[in-house]
Amino acid sequence: MYELLFWKYLDEVYLNHQEVYESLIENQPVEGLEELPIQVILSRIANAFSNWERVDEFSFKNTKGAGAFHIVTTKQSVQINCYGTKGNDMEKLCQMMEEFKCPLYDPQVPVRYDEFNE
Numbered sequence: 001m002y003e004l005l006f007w008k009y010l011d012e013v014y015l016n017h018q019e020v021y022e023s024l025i026e027n028q029p030v031e032g033l034e035e036l037p038i039q040v041i042l043s044r045i046a047n048a049f050s051n052w053e054r055v056d057e058f059s060f061k062n063t064k065g066a067g068a069f070h071i072v073t074t075k076q077s078v079q080i081n082c083y084g085t086k087g088n089d090m091e092k093l094c095q096m097m098e099e100f101k102c103p104l105y106d107p108q109v110p111v112r113y114d115e116f117n118e
Helices: 017-025 038-048 087-099
Strands: 002-007 053-056 059-061 068-073 077-083 104-106
Touching: 002 017, 002 087, 017 077, 017 104, 038 068, 038 087, 077 087
Parallel strands: none
Antiparallel strands: 002 077, 002 104, 053 059, 059 068, 068 077
8 A cells, every 4th residue: 555645734823744744643633734635635636636436436447457456534634545556546636735735744754745855
């Protein structure tokens, strides 16, 4: 599994990314993060991956190639757990979340890919 996590800071807020990550995966609210339009994001992902099999509301499987992913959300975050998902498909997910001003936090590295790290 490869985990992708996305959130958006309030203006002028910049917290310890690892601590934010740990709180979010425990489903704890984090002061300083915006609430996200979760239903809009889920619809956007579903439309972008409409050629994948929809296993359930939060799970997608590529029946024409490799990969699957499962989405876990809180009011403030979107976590996407990828299983054998190709890099270009993960990049597509990251680009979609950028549209919502939510850069990727990659807990495997761990690095948040925002303007402060580029």
